[in-house]
Amino acid sequence: MPTVVVAHDLPIEGAIRGRRDELSVMDxxxxxxxxxxxxxxxxxxxxxxxxxxxxxxxxxxxxxxxVTSAGxxxxxxxxxxxxxxxxxxxxxxxxxxxxxxxxxxxxxFTRNIPEFSKRRYERTWGPRSGLSxxxxxxxxxxxxxxxxGNIGESIARRGLAFEMDVYGIKRNPDDYNGCLPDGHVLPAxxxxxxxxxxxxxxxxxxxxxxxxxxxxxxxxxxxxxxAVLVNVARGPVVDQDALVDxxxxxSIAGAGLDVxxxxxxxxxxxxxxxxxxxxxxxxGGRSDTFPKRFGDLFLENYDRLRADEPLINQVI
Numbered sequence: 001m002p003t004v005v006v007a008h009d010l011p012i013e014g015a016i017r018g019r020r021d022e023l024s025v026m027d028x029x030x031x032x033x034x035x036x037x038x039x040x041x042x043x044x045x046x047x048x049x050x051x052x053x054x055x056x057x058x059x060x061x062x063x064x065x066x067v068t069s070a071g072x073x074x075x076x077x078x079x080x081x082x083x084x085x086x087x088x089x090x091x092x093x094x095x096x097x098x099x100x101x102x103x104x105x106x107x108x109f110t111r112n113i114p115e116f117s118k119r120r121y122e123r124t125w126g127p128r129s130g131l132s133x134x135x136x137x138x139x140x141x142x143x144x145x146x147x148x149g150n151i152g153e154s155i156a157r158r159g160l161a162f163e164m165d166v167y168g169i170k171r172n173p174d175d176y177n178g179c180l181p182d183g184h185v186l187p188a189x190x191x192x193x194x195x196x197x198x199x200x201x202x203x204x205x206x207x208x209x210x211x212x213x214x215x216x217x218x219x220x221x222x223x224x225x226x227a228v229l230v231n232v233a234r235g236p237v238v239d240q241d242a243l244v245d246x247x248x249x250x251s252i253a254g255a256g257l258d259v260x261x262x263x264x265x266x267x268x269x270x271x272x273x274x275x276x277x278x279x280x281x282x283x284g285g286r287s288d289t290f291p292k293r294f295g296d297l298f299l300e301n302y303d304r305l306r307a308d309e310p311l312i313n314q315v316i
Contacts, residue, residue, distance in 0.1 A: 004043035004302075007034050007050035008068060010286070015295025016045075020302065031055075045298060048074035059085050064305060068294050069285070070094055070151065071234060072315065073207040080316050087316040088301060092150050093293045094285035099154035101284040102202050102232045103162075105256025108278055109228050110136040139163045144198040146215070147205030147233060148185060153178045155202050167194050169205070188214075195222035200230065207234035215239060220246035228254045232284040235260040240271070247274050258284040 003024040006013045013027040026041065028034045031052055038044060038058035046055070047068045056076060059065070061084035067075065070091040080087045108114060112134050119125075143159040145152045148168035157179050159166040168185040170176055176185045186194065188210070195201070201223065205211045215229070216239040223229075229252060231238050240261045246252050254276035260269075263282055271277050301311045 002043070002306075003037075003041035004045060004298075005034060005037045005041045007044065007046045007055070009047065009049055010291060012045060012068065012291050012294060015291040016298060019295070019299055023302065043302075046075075051075060056083075059083065061085065064088070064311075066090075066298055066301060070149075071206055073234065077315065085316065086305075086311065086314065088311045088313045089315060090294060090297055091313045093297055095150045095154040097287050097290075098151045098204070098232050098284045099158050101258060101280070102155050102204070102230050102256075103158055105230050105232075105258070105278050105280070106138065106200055106202075106228060108256065109254050110138055114275075114278065138200065140165065141199035142167065142194075142197050143200045143202065144169065144191075144194050146191065146201060146203045147211075148176060148178065148180070149204070149206070151232070152202070152204045155204060156180055159200075159202075164200070167198075169194075192219065192222055195219060195227075196224065198223060198227055200228050203229070203231040203233045203237055205233055205237060207237055212236050213239045215243075217242040217245065220251050223252055225251055225253065227252050228256065230256040232258045235263065244270050244274075247271075247276055254278070256280075258282055 001022060001024050003026060006025065006027045013025045017025045026037045028037050031054065035054060035058045038055060042063055044055065044059065044063065044065045045068065046065065051074055053076065056079055064086040065080065066088050068090050070089055072089050077087060112131065139162060141164050143164040143166045145156050145166065145168045148156060148170045152168060156166050156168055160179060166180060166184065168180050169188055169191050170185050171188055173185045173187055203215060213236065215237060220242055243255060247255065256278040257271065258280045259282055265271065265279065271279065297312065304311050
């Protein structure tokens, strides 16, 4: 009987169990039990939080690893390739949710939601005149989407719906076929040239050797001091020390962060103490529909695997 082992902090197994009669689903909670179960299984579902390199020793040539994230920098992809292990990611199922999360963070700044939330508990109404001058809007402002893949495209479409002037950064702009007009998708080498007119910088580029630390001190210096940064990609894409300095020096207006260099964000991080920072615990791609969204993807790939067809989002 084909067996899949689930290593995840959400009830993924409930969206899979019973939907294929011949498929056995195992959901161990401890690492040792996961390793033991994996030795007799053919498939692993995993997220970065639950991945441990010791799992690699239990995987066999021909096994299949399906991860629940779009990014896969946390996994030993080269080792999978060397050992003949199939590997696929979950690109495409997070697009709208991450885009909504990015704009939830962005709108919290323009509409001053943290201040209003605080006043609710204080039962304080006004003064409306003073509060009104702290409010803004994104219409006609410049949105730069750093990384116009599936999720970046969803962010770009929402930016256009807010009547923003949207630019995208893509490794190979010639491959772009999306919602942005000609001349609005630029190569990574042009990122610095668009930052001085950027009001909202949405970071959604994959973490690679080239993108690691690419939003650095020079990038923050290039941004207007009224700009807002939103990072829903990977923490190390942004130089966190440079970000702290930029916030301290008022070089940018604020940062909405869902990802960090170290997760969970340590209690001693200076980011916790900045009023101009919104922090969410890497939940940008999650919602109450997440198990179902992923379950549908996994089962479609499972059917493809059984039919010896290429997997959706197959990396290896």
